[in-house]
Amino acid sequence: MSALPPPIRVERIHPLNQRPPEPKGPVLYWMSRDQRAADNWALLHAQREAWVREAPLVTAFCLVPNFLGATLRAYAFMLRGLAETETALRSLSISFVLLRGDPRHDVPALAERMKAALVVTDFDPLRIKTQWREAVAAALRVPLVEVDTHNIVPARYASPKQEYGAYTLRPKLRKLLPDFLTPIPAPRRHPWVWRQDPGPVAWDEVLKQLRVDRSVGEAPDLAPGSAAGLRVMRRFLREKLAEYPRASRNPAVDGLSNLSPYLHFGQVSAQRVALEVSRAAVPAPARDTFLEELIVRRELADNFCLYNSHYDSPEGFPAWARQTLSDHARDPRPYVYSRERLEAGDTHDELWNAAQHEMVQTGKMHSYLRMYWAKKILEWTRSPDEALQTVIELNDRYEMDGRDPNGYAGAAWSIGGVHDRPWGERPVFGKIRYMSYNGCKSKFDIAAYIRRIRER
Ligand code: FAD
Ligand code: FO1
Numbered sequence: 001m002s003a004l005p006p007p008i009r010v011e012r013i014h015p016l017n018q019r020p021p022e023p024k025g026p027v028l029y030w031m032s033r034d035q036r037a038a039d040n041w042a043l044l045h046a047q048r049e050a051w052v053r054e055a056p057l058v059t060a061f062c063l064v065p066n067f068l069g070a071t072l073r074a075y076a077f078m079l080r081g082l083a084e085t086e087t088a089l090r091s092l093s094i095s096f097v098l099l100r101g102d103p104r105h106d107v108p109a110l111a112e113r114m115k116a117a118l119v120v121t122d123f124d125p126l127r128i129k130t131q132w133r134e135a136v137a138a139a140l141r142v143p144l145v146e147v148d149t150h151n152i153v154p155a156r157y158a159s160p161k162q163e164y165g166a167y168t169l170r171p172k173l174r175k176l177l178p179d180f181l182t183p184i185p186a187p188r189r190h191p192w193v194w195r196q197d198p199g200p201v202a203w204d205e206v207l208k209q210l211r212v213d214r215s216v217g218e219a220p221d222l223a224p225g226s227a228a229g230l231r232v233m234r235r236f237l238r239e240k241l242a243e244y245p246r247a248s249r250n251p252a253v254d255g256l257s258n259l260s261p262y263l264h265f266g267q268v269s270a271q272r273v274a275l276e277v278s279r280a281a282v283p284a285p286a287r288d289t290f291l292e293e294l295i296v297r298r299e300l301a302d303n304f305c306l307y308n309s310h311y312d313s314p315e316g317f318p319a320w321a322r323q324t325l326s327d328h329a330r331d332p333r334p335y336v337y338s339r340e341r342l343e344a345g346d347t348h349d350e351l352w353n354a355a356q357h358e359m360v361q362t363g364k365m366h367s368y369l370r371m372y373w374a375k376k377i378l379e380w381t382r383s384p385d386e387a388l389q390t391v392i393e394l395n396d397r398y399e400m401d402g403r404d405p406n407g408y409a410g411a412a413w414s415i416g417g418v419h420d421r422p423w424g425e426r427p428v429f430g431k432i433r434y435m436s437y438n439g440c441k442s443k444f445d446i447a448a449y450i451r452r453i454r455e456r
Contacts, residue, residue, distance in 0.1 A: 229262030324430030
């Protein structure tokens with residue numbers, strides 16, 4: 001028998017209960033956030049634990065309907081990616097089970113049925129996931145361990161508390177990156193086969209039977225799955241990375257990586273992207289600007305959701321922001337739009353309307369405009385509470401990368417000054433950073449952007 005797979009870094013592993021490990025029996029990897037076979041530290045840890053026991057390795061994904069308001073657009077992308085991942089796992093003799101119901105019941109039930117010696121799951125700071133993991137940890141008679149395979153530097157290890165901003169987290173990440181931005185071994189063909197394997201999933205049936213809001217259709221330009229995601233990454237490296245600092249701030253051109261849907265569903269590993277970008281023959285400023293977003297901004301969002309339980313409400317805003325927004329709560333709003341008018345992209349602002357249409361039609365609004373878009377919603381609704389709720393609901397309904405810590409941090413930054421500082425005081429916004437149409441006009445060709453969206 002070939003040698004044991006190498007251990008993963010212990011800082012990625014976080015025990016979720018104190019059950020004693022079983023020396024015998026198959027290992028279950030409950031996959032949730034990181035829906036890929038390659039570059040997956042949780043899978044690698046589960047494989048090593050199964051190898052030690054000379055036992056089968058089983059992967060399970062628990063499919064729930066209506067996850068944080070997700071529609072057909074998100075589920076179709078996710079399920080097609082999972083189908084590809086199942087094929088990759090089966091080619092390594094790693095079993096795959098699709099559970100459909102409530103993970104708090106279905107995961108312990110499967111672990112019991114298969115007499116699992118240990119259950120491994122991946123890290124996700126969202127409240128719903130924390131609730132799932134706590135319930136499963138309590139129900140299991142065997143250990144449940146969490147592995148952070150979404151962040152390059154594990155979130156719990158990078159910092160023990162909520163960080164004020166990128167400037168406080170960046171030095172901590174910089175110090176640790178050499179230890180964690182390392183090559184990732186490939187999973188191995190697994191020698192021990194699970195006899196009760198139910199066989200391949202009928203994914204087309206699953207999608208057809210899924211009780212999901214089908215009013216938001218699939219995104220035409222986003223091809224799902226790990227292979228497609230890696231193609232998008234390679235194209236970005238080849239054609240766009242060198243120009244990224246300038247082009248990424250210009251919504252009139254296609255200058256972004258377009259990796260967020262693949263990162264959100266864990267179909268592509270951020271560590272894989274960072275390794276490839278670090279090796280790319282491009283000017284250092286281009287590389288550093290992109291890695292600032294991919295590593296610092298993204299891990300700052302996980303840090304925010306991990307340590308701030310109010311990450312999706314105004315209570316999560318810093319005190320200065322709550323104060324200034326309340327000081328200006330009664331300022332007259334020159335425009336107030338209903339949820340329907342906003343959702344229809346039917347306001348007096350042509351730039352804002354184009355951004356709303358980009359999100360609804362393509363499932364991915366340009367980064368620069370997401371800030372402008374959210375801040376205008378603060379300006380055009382009756383209260384910051386209503387604004388935050390509107391931003392989160394529209395974002396999570398239409399964005400392919402929605403329902404993600406990046407989104408909750410992005411919304412809180414735009415409306416509640418999270419990870420930002422006080423700016424010059426003005427009506428409605430108080431000291432929250434303001435963005436204006438003329439500000440955008442000085443930065444990029446608005447007409448060209450609007451044309452790009454219209455001509456799609
Ligand atoms: P690129 O510029 O190519 O960035 C590459 C990767 O870096 C992104 O995929 C992302 O993982 C990370 N990144 C880039 N910018 C940020 C950022 N500001 N914060 C955190 N990580 C970042 N991102 C989401 O993934 N899901 C969301 O729902 C989401 N909602 C947002 C809402 C608002 C109001 C704001 C201001 C930002 C939001 N963002 C969200 C962050 C950012 O806009 C997107 O990550 C980015 O547009 C994704 O496109 P890209 O991968 O082509 O970007
Ligand atoms: N995770 C699951 O474990 N089961 C699901 O059924 C599920 C559905 C889902 C739908 C849309 C979406 O954007 C995410 C979804 N996720 C699901 C969670 C996802 O894997 C991510 O972990 C979080 O959304 C990001 O933290």
